[in-house]
Amino acid sequence: MNTIKTKTFDIIVVGAGHAGCEAALASARLGNNTLCLSISLDGVAIMACNPSVGGTSKGHLVREIDALGGQMGINIDKTSIQMKMLNLSKGPAVHSLRAQADKKDYHEEMKSTLEKTDNLLLKQDEAVSLIVEDGEIKGVKTSIGFTYYSKAVVLCTGVYLQGKIIIGEYTKSQGPSGLAGANELTNSLIENGIEVARFKTGTPARVDLRTLDLSQMEIQEGQDDIYNFSFLDIENNRKVSPCYLTWTNEKTHDIIRNNLHRSPLYCGDIEGTGPRYCPSIEDKVVRFADKERHQVFIEPESQSTNEMYVQGMSTSLPIDVQIAMLRTIKGMENVEIMRAGYAIEYDCINPTQLDSSLMFKNIKGLFAAGQINGSSGYEEAAAQGLMAGINASQYINNKEPLVLSRSDAYIGVLIDDLVTKGTNEPYRMMTSRAEHRLLLRQDNADLRLTKTGYEIGLAGKERYDLMLRKQREVAEIIETLDKAKLPPKDLTALFEDCNETLPAHAISLKDTLKRVNITLDMLSEHSLFDSSNYMKDSLFQAQIQIKYEGYIGRQALQVHKQKRMESFLIDNIDFLSLKGLRKEAAQKLNEIKPKNIGQASRISGVSPADIGVLLIYLEKERQLK
């Protein structure tokens, strides 16, 4: 085929899903001439599964993306049709914001964001092969005959690589949401020595709103308080749309059980590994046979469509079974399916082939982000996309990669888990994966990361100044409260009001705030503290820092110890040549190529004794120099 040679780009991003968009935006905003390829321009930033962004730990990721200067937070703030802060009854570390998204608007908003960004070209085309010379990426070739050259490429292929959808006995080679799949790139990856795996995920049916009896369901409203993902002030004056809750019942389960022989999951037609945390309804019914009912949430896909998402009913059962089982559910007796639920299998890579900057260890300049790395979820994808975009830019500009540590951000935990441990199922972020989660709160993502984003050049001045102001105010509030020591007699009303026992001696307002029932609002109400000069965010932040001072301090100590381990850097070593390492450990180390002792110690199969040997080796090298 004759290929048309076009101009050279700095960075090419393959794919324009949640990872691809963040990667392309970060790259372009950092001043790099960027090309973003998408199989379909109607597929830019589509939400192929649930119509929501955020939730536990994922909400944290979105805030971190925002704090660094990424796009997801801003765009979901603009297009959300309901916001909810989850876990408010729990500790501040696990408060999590979740938005119901208007999918169509989110797609439009992101597409137009890309289109408006300088240095960024968005094109509909399919990358079919990589151009690699001497272990360095040189560009990509596309299906319609272009060859694009670049200094770096970011692969964000989502579930498109050899995508295959499965609905009962019906299968089709295809991408998500009826879009075309990408059937050629996998071979090029394999030819270039990249190890490929096959994962599976699934989605429920979309049903026609007019065929639902919502009066039979429980209405689920959002919260009245105004929350935003972005630390910037983003306006959203849309009307709020509720969701609805209903349940499966024994009839539903009977239908599923009676048709298991037709389920590709159980008759072996599905070879990919599916996620445990995203079980299909047939999986739930089989594995938790004694559970009498399962929740089903009905969520709008958009305010401009009748399509409703049936959360909780992800399935790959045949279409007739899907209809029959849905119609057993209260309020869905006459339901009509608009789009069938399906399972999708796709190719991904083993992420331990990447270093912590998300660059392939064996191909310089080639990065990967999102589902291709074995992760799942829009937020996980966006977080990786952002980091891959930043690091592709750092790479071509000969700068040090930006690697967030496990104690900096959930993003750090996510990427470290993927590249250090790998994953044998689609990886979902969870708060329980973050060992320093008391520090990695959604409320302080800006304090943790905005300075970094600003220094890299992604977070703007407005964002940075806002963060500095918050930082200053928090310090001021804490100091003021600490200095205000009051005798018990001045605190009687407050303590009575809050149902707390009055102390015998004078106590600082800061210390009163450590009582479970006393809040900063209460102090203001009792005219003990003037909060009028401060941002709401600063007040909230100061309160958390005071109330949980002890816990935060202890985690900070753990972080200090972890950082110490991470300060021992490891250059290129052939671990197999090190005397004293057990062979199993040496092989693992050679595979992962950890950048520091901290990372090495997290590799499964590497023991404390192996770490001892490594430390000795590093010291020996240092002495020799």
Next chain:
Amino acid sequence: MINNQNYDDTIVALATAAGKSAIAIVRLSGKDSLKIARSIFKGSELNDRVMAYGHIADNENIIDEVNIVYMKAPKTYTGEDTVEIYCHGSIYIAQRIVETAVKNGARLALPGEFTKTAFLNGKLDLSQAEAVIDVINSSTKSAKDVALNQLSGRLKSSISELTSLLTKCIARIEVTVDYPEEDIEDLTIDESLETVDIVINYVKKLLLQSERGKVFKNGLRCAIVGQPNVGKSSLLNAILGESRAIVTPIAGTTRDTLETHIDISGVEVILTDTAGIRKSEDFVEKIGVDRAYQAAENAQIILFVLDMSRNISNEDIELYNNIKSKPHIIVLNKEDATITDYYMQLEELNTDNTNNIVTISASSGKGISNLEDKIIELFNEDSSLLPSEIELSNVRHIDAVHRAEKSLLMARDTLQSRVPVDMAVVDLKGALLALGEITGANVDEDVIDTIFSEFCVGK
């Protein structure tokens, strides 16, 4: 989760080879060495490089009379602040001192860690690097084997029970944190407290048992029993391959029972050398004899020793009748002078235990390995010989359980202060991590596995 070991910790361990000297050295190294030494040492003031004399005590209980020296960094072996404690050369005493230091904030050193620290602080020259690696490797291997062997089946299963209780409790909290909208009820503070209290009580019991001086007593109890001067102490020494008991030709030298812990083919064996059992008028010896009967009573296997240079006496037969209901091995000590018809005389014992007769020479060590095999054989055959009590024996395990206890107490404080229940997870995980070191559990994966296997969550 991240490995528990850290490089800022103050570490402690026995610095001399176990049990082969009259004096043992326990070494502390790290920034808190002096602080920890001061909290366990009662005696004259500790000054840099001045030998002090006094006692090591665990609270009010005196463990040993010692000499102790504090050496300020950097001119020390490890290059860190160091305290060395010179105590009596008993494994038991040394381990008790190590344990007390652990209770007061030290971490048990990993194998080879002093040397490693020394190297990392530039105290050893480059040519020694590989030697250091060898030390780390060789000692890790044996320490690991020993640790595994020392963990009795029942202890392991009870600690596994604790970790599973904790794992379930954490998973229950975490599932409602990560899946707040599933119809799973939140674990209440009181429910969590209940679990934490169960685990704390058990952990406390474990620690108490280990503290009562039973550190090395959860193995197989073997009592060496026999008439005075048949070579019981020589037998013990032959087994130990070292001189620990006093051996003299004067009858009645071993006046007390002497306990020694050894490892035979991976089974922990507690050997008790009893005073020669004979009717005695000597007051001190009498106490010894009473204790000997008691030791024989408590033993799970009795090594009944006969001297082949002496005719079997009525006392021998009487003694044998007293112990023969217990699992036992008849040990014939064959020295130079041996009575020719000795095996005939054996019939007078009227034993139906002919399978378990072993001939040895206590002075030359001949036949000792046969005897050891026999002990293990008997142990394997007889299920009643399983340890009767669940006890912690390994200092490394005790160290881990101490850390677990500390974390659990903090978790309890958190729960009692009525802050949200998820705030306690950090410490609950800390406890789980510590206990996981004993059973080899992978804490984070276990919690996540439990979430997905016990609860139906996800969209």
